[in-house]
Amino acid sequence: MAPEAPAKASAVRPRVEAPRPLTRFVRWDVIVTALLIVVFLGGAFGTSDFATSDNLSFALDDLSEIALIALPMTLLVVAAEVDLSVASILGLCSALFGALWDAGWAIQMIIPFILVVGVVAGLINGLLVTRLGLPSLAVTIGTMTLYRGLAYVVLGTKAVAEFPQNYADLATKTVPGTPIPYPFALFILLAIVTAIVLHATGLGRSLFAIGAQEEAAFFAGIRVKRIKLLLFVVSGLVSAFAGAVYTLRYGSARADNGLGLELAVIASVLLGGVDFDGGKGTLGGVIAGVLLIGLLRNLLMLRDVATEIQSIVTGLLLIVSVLTPRIAALVRQARRHPRGATPSASS
Amino acid sequence: MAAITADTGGRRFVDTVLRARELSILAALIVLVAVTTAVNSSFLSTQGVKDIFLNASILALLAVGQTMVVVTRNIDLSVGSVVGLVAFASGKFVAGHDRNVLLVLVVGMLIGAVCGLVNGVLVSFFKVPALVVTLGTLYVIQGLDYYWAHGQQINAADVPASLLDLGNGSVLGIPYLPLITVVVMVAVGYYLRAYPSGREFYAIGSNPDAARLAGIAIRKRILTAYVVSGVLAGLAGVLWLARFGTVVADAAHGWELKVVSAVVVGGVAIVGGLGSVYGAALGALLLTTIGSVLVVLKVNSFWQDAIAGALLLLAISVDRLLALRVTRALRKRNARHGA
Amino acid sequence: MSESPPILALKDVCKAFGAVRALQDVSLELWGGEIHALAGENGAGKSTLVKTLAGVHRPDEGQVLLDGRPVEFHGPGDAQQAGVAVIYQEPTLFPDLSVAENIFMGRQPRSKFGRIDRGALRAETAKLFERLGVALDPDRPARGLSIADQQIVEIAKAISRDARVLIMDEPTAALSGNEVARLFTVARTLQDQGCALLFISHRLEEIFDLCQRVTTLRDGRYISTELLDGLTADDLVQRMVGRELDTLYPKQETTIGAPVLKVSRLTREGVFTDVSFEVRSGEIVALAGLVGAGRSEVARAIFGIDRYDAGSVEVGTVELSGGSPTTAMSAGLALVPEDRRQQGLVMEGSIERNIGLTQLRSLRRGPVISRKVERDRAADWAIRLQLKYGRLSDVVGVLSGGNQQKVVLAKWLSTEPSVLIIDEPTRGIDVGTKSEVHRLLSELAGQGLAVLMISSDLPEVLGMADRVLVMHEGRLTAEIPRDEATEETVMAAATGQTRQEDVSGRASSGQRSAGSEATEVTKEDGALGAREPRSRQRAQGGRA
Ligand SMILES: Nc1ncnc2c1ncn2[C@@H]1O[C@H](COP(=O)(O)OP(=O)(O)OP(=O)(O)O)[C@@H](O)[C@H]1O
Numbered sequence A: 001m002a003p004e005a006p007a008k009a010s011a012v013r014p015r016v017e018a019p020r021p022l023t024r025f026v027r028w029d030v031i032v033t034a035l036l037i038v039v040f041l042g043g044a045f046g047t048s049d050f051a052t053s054d055n056l057s058f059a060l061d062d063l064s065e066i067a068l069i070a071l072p073m074t075l076l077v078v079a080a081e082v083d084l085s086v087a088s089i090l091g092l093c094s095a096l097f098g099a100l101w102d103a104g105w106a107i108q109m110i111i112p113f114i115l116v117v118g119v120v121a122g123l124i125n126g127l128l129v130t131r132l133g134l135p136s137l138a139v140t141i142g143t144m145t146l147y148r149g150l151a152y153v154v155l156g157t158k159a160v161a162e163f164p165q166n167y168a169d170l171a172t173k174t175v176p177g178t179p180i181p182y183p184f185a186l187f188i189l190l191a192i193v194t195a196i197v198l199h200a201t202g203l204g205r206s207l208f209a210i211g212a213q214e215e216a217a218f219f220a221g222i223r224v225k226r227i228k229l230l231l232f233v234v235s236g237l238v239s240a241f242a243g244a245v246y247t248l249r250y251g252s253a254r255a256d257n258g259l260g261l262e263l264a265v266i267a268s269v270l271l272g273g274v275d276f277d278g279g280k281g282t283l284g285g286v287i288a289g290v291l292l293i294g295l296l297r298n299l300l301m302l303r304d305v306a307t308e309i310q311s312i313v314t315g316l317l318l319i320v321s322v323l324t325p326r327i328a329a330l331v332r333q334a335r336r337h338p339r340g341a342t343p344s345a346s347s
Numbered sequence B: 001m002a003a004i005t006a007d008t009g010g011r012r013f014v015d016t017v018l019r020a021r022e023l024s025i026l027a028a029l030i031v032l033v034a035v036t037t038a039v040n041s042s043f044l045s046t047q048g049v050k051d052i053f054l055n056a057s058i059l060a061l062l063a064v065g066q067t068m069v070v071v072t073r074n075i076d077l078s079v080g081s082v083v084g085l086v087a088f089a090s091g092k093f094v095a096g097h098d099r100n101v102l103l104v105l106v107v108g109m110l111i112g113a114v115c116g117l118v119n120g121v122l123v124s125f126f127k128v129p130a131l132v133v134t135l136g137t138l139y140v141i142q143g144l145d146y147y148w149a150h151g152q153q154i155n156a157a158d159v160p161a162s163l164l165d166l167g168n169g170s171v172l173g174i175p176y177l178p179l180i181t182v183v184v185m186v187a188v189g190y191y192l193r194a195y196p197s198g199r200e201f202y203a204i205g206s207n208p209d210a211a212r213l214a215g216i217a218i219r220k221r222i223l224t225a226y227v228v229s230g231v232l233a234g235l236a237g238v239l240w241l242a243r244f245g246t247v248v249a250d251a252a253h254g255w256e257l258k259v260v261s262a263v264v265v266g267g268v269a270i271v272g273g274l275g276s277v278y279g280a281a282l283g284a285l286l287l288t289t290i291g292s293v294l295v296v297l298k299v300n301s302f303w304q305d306a307i308a309g310a311l312l313l314l315a316i317s318v319d320r321l322l323a324l325r326v327t328r329a330l331r332k333r334n335a336r337h338g339a
Numbered sequence C: 001m002s003e004s005p006p007i008l009a010l011k012d013v014c015k016a017f018g019a020v021r022a023l024q025d026v027s028l029e030l031w032g033g034e035i036h037a038l039a040g041e042n043g044a045g046k047s048t049l050v051k052t053l054a055g056v057h058r059p060d061e062g063q064v065l066l067d068g069r070p071v072e073f074h075g076p077g078d079a080q081q082a083g084v085a086v087i088y089q090e091p092t093l094f095p096d097l098s099v100a101e102n103i104f105m106g107r108q109p110r111s112k113f114g115r116i117d118r119g120a121l122r123a124e125t126a127k128l129f130e131r132l133g134v135a136l137d138p139d140r141p142a143r144g145l146s147i148a149d150q151q152i153v154e155i156a157k158a159i160s161r162d163a164r165v166l167i168m169d170e171p172t173a174a175l176s177g178n179e180v181a182r183l184f185t186v187a188r189t190l191q192d193q194g195c196a197l198l199f200i201s202h203r204l205e206e207i208f209d210l211c212q213r214v215t216t217l218r219d220g221r222y223i224s225t226e227l228l229d230g231l232t233a234d235d236l237v238q239r240m241v242g243r244e245l246d247t248l249y250p251k252q253e254t255t256i257g258a259p260v261l262k263v264s265r266l267t268r269e270g271v272f273t274d275v276s277f278e279v280r281s282g283e284i285v286a287l288a289g290l291v292g293a294g295r296s297e298v299a300r301a302i303f304g305i306d307r308y309d310a311g312s313v314e315v316g317t318v319e320l321s322g323g324s325p326t327t328a329m330s331a332g333l334a335l336v337p338e339d340r341r342q343q344g345l346v347m348e349g350s351i352e353r354n355i356g357l358t359q360l361r362s363l364r365r366g367p368v369i370s371r372k373v374e375r376d377r378a379a380d381w382a383i384r385l386q387l388k389y390g391r392l393s394d395v396v397g398v399l400s401g402g403n404q405q406k407v408v409l410a411k412w413l414s415t416e417p418s419v420l421i422i423d424e425p426t427r428g429i430d431v432g433t434k435s436e437v438h439r440l441l442s443e444l445a446g447q448g449l450a451v452l453m454i455s456s457d458l459p460e461v462l463g464m465a466d467r468v469l470v471m472h473e474g475r476l477t478a479e480i481p482r483d484e485a486t487e488e489t490v491m492a493a494a495t496g497q498t499r500q501e502d503v504s505g506r507a508s509s510g511q512r513s514a515g516s517e518a519t520e521v522t523k524e525d526g527a528l529g530a531r532e533p534r535s536r537q538r539a540q541g542g543r544a
């Protein structure tokens, strides 16, 4: 059925991909990447201890848990959900790690066990969200308290230490020949996988559609509930693994390990330009966001800046990163409509 | 479809059930109290009840402010750190001086108002996502607070008696704190329900695009919501000082999520447009009561958090299941009455 | 009329969105006491013009004139202050608020101390609904209203403003005959009171029925303004499209094959009851009925959006398990849903991604999606359906209403289904495209596709369908073969006055009010249909 309506064919505008220089580059994730480079260069030239491989590998190692958990969190936020219980799952698994080690379990038994616990924890979140249709913010605030509470039930306020050196090494030593610690190397690997899933597969397309318009996604035959459930399970699994990394890295299992980490993770994801309302974001942005926060903290620490100031800087960074594209857009609009801007319908 | 078949009786029923969102929290509260009293009769002693209300007041106050923001499809995560900052700042302000209580309250609320104004301007004029901005201001305010405090603390001995009296005294046997909260709650609740401008907060949260087309002053309303939330957080900060006397910088640390959960348990839709301050305040009361119940029942302190979390989940799940049941029942009802 | 200036006018207005020039040097004058029609194809710029008059957009060049004097509307509020009321093309309701609050937002009746007078609010809303002849409860929340009911609320909102200028952007697209008739009555009353009205519709007969003057736009450019008296529908189409149009409803003769979709005794309690029918390959079956008869709900249940309580759905030889669109799709079903903004499209997604969303699996090359395949496929369909767009990577949200509908069609047709369920296929689509869509449906049927078409547009139903199924109050009340289908038979069944055509003798018993109400309405509106017999027929549509 060849289209035969020459009169209207002219109305179809040519599909020229005209370059849009400014708008292209005042994108959120690009800004964050630029900031990252600035911070890195500033650090390298301004602070002598910064660009050493020892320091960088320390900084990266310090980021491991946040970076790892940020991956599934990105997928969740793109699908317009959130998991606030990640830090509590981390804490619960860390506590279990200690308790089981105390009870004489072998590490190679403990790790699979806590991974299963993580899956179950994620499954509970996911089922409450998908089966009952509850908002994930509410559900995971609840499970955040629950899992953290269970961590205290498991271990109380004591700390378990003295884990075998070879495992501790795995969590802190670098991949031979590089300044990259093993946990962070694993993060790089997982980040590549996640990036492909999010940006190049049908699952990724589905996630964006779910986040932007869940009903339309459902009508298009996407298995919305199943996908969401999967995301929560993965989030639980990764958080549990991060719990093991945390425990081994600090050599200490405590119930309050990773307290408040969920906000740091969410901060990095948002800093990376993922829209909390779902449907928008790139994994590249998130990686830049994670690194930016991590390097900045490291830099401030090297310069003996008080931790309080670090918190202020993190906060300002978040605000600036969202404010810049908005201001750029406003300036652009003002330039185009000197008499006053027409608010575009899509904003 | 529903419009065609649903008869008036059915809709009345829906109305009742919708209003029952608050009722169901109340019911949960009553069950909880009844069971606990049955196990330990001292729970309902005057002192016990007073304690619960005292403890719930500050959370409820914050929940009222948060409701205004959430209803417009925004969120204010900075409230916890504002409380911390104001508690410490007003501690500094009164330490060693005999300041007038009213003056302290005004100063506290002013600080809160400034914080709210910053959030509000960023969200309403620059249209940046509320969650990111208020997470940012959470960190900034907290950082400022800690930096200033630098490990110091305010001691009850430095706080004037008149202020401490505000936190712990009472009139006609009713403590001031819950009194203040109730007055604020009723005022805000009445405004949101009965005034045209109050309804606009709901309209904005319900459909921002439509609100723009309807000519609603969106920026002004959102700004107002944040300023109110900030002022109430400031008030809560002063009350915190008045109640506890001894204050370290991280007062109310992590309360932002507690407030949000109170609001959510209270039936305020996190996506805006729906819910009331009464529900939110009841949510705060329920959360506080759960905490007290676990203490009264002498639950192992390690178990308390876990149980509180489980109960929170139970509350929202049961509420949701009930709502689903009712919708289904209504549809079947229509089957008999309608077609 | 000529002594005083027009109440509201546009003079040489230009408006561009990035590279898209939506309006170029367009002028328009709205006079008191006159109903002015605005005609043009999808994307011609009608809604942009409306939004310019409403203060939503500001013209890049040119002026808005109020009573002959230039004004600048800084926002919708300003235009409202100036007495301009607008019914936008897409409903703009607050789902969580009550219908009454929606209508009077910002203008609620007040009592002492500026409080809202809820009693008066309810009473005034009820009065409005009475005037429009609909039975909506003022207290129910707007959430869950059908598109038609949403449109009604929008109409009520606009007329409640007692405005001097009433602008209506496709208010009738979702309505059936009765509501349209009521709306026209109200519009004529306003006209008699000296208001200026602007009316947009893709149903030409409505334009001829209601309006006195028409302005035509094509591709954002002003074509003409003229009196409708003496103009024929063909003239109008000629101006809109710039060429002669081929026949509407190009029904092809097809060989009808074996049944592909078998629906038996399908029931969802409270929504529809005991619905059984078959659709054979190569056949177009129309599902007619009044708004709210449960047609869309049947479609949703068949496709697995909603669960059903009893009955079964078979596609080919596969019996669907129900409740899963995914399995329905793999069995060969496709559903073009009723509400394109919520259900049909991801509004912030690009054109190509929206089209590709239904076939993520077949876009894969290895484990990853091939952008090239995705884009090529989207481009193919865009050309085939003559989509008007800038880039395939543009978000669909900025397309005009009709072009959005085409994207939805492309999205589903590209799944190559064996059964296509299509809910209001041409809602908001212009005459030219409408005949393209019809030709497409005919052709697809010719190639063996089974089509189940839900439509409120009677001429479309009669022109396209091999068989007409009619629903009334959740039940199938008639099955009418093509040669017996007339406006009379279909409307009779739709309003519950079923005669011999009744399907397998399931006489619908519970039609209390609907039938009598409809007759009553017809009597009342008897005068209005004088010019166009079709719209009088339409007026019989009673609201149950
Ligand atoms: N906010 C916007 N941003 C970018 N382009 C837009 C925007 N609004 C409209 N357009 C474009 O302007 C053109 C005119 O659109 P408009 O909605 O006015 O058409 P219309 O005549 O109302 O069509 P329809 O009959 O389909 O409703 C279209 O090409 C559309 O894509």
Ligand SMILES: [Mg+2]
Residues within 6 Å of the ligand: C046, C047, C048, C089, C169, C400, C401
């Ligand atoms: Mg339009």
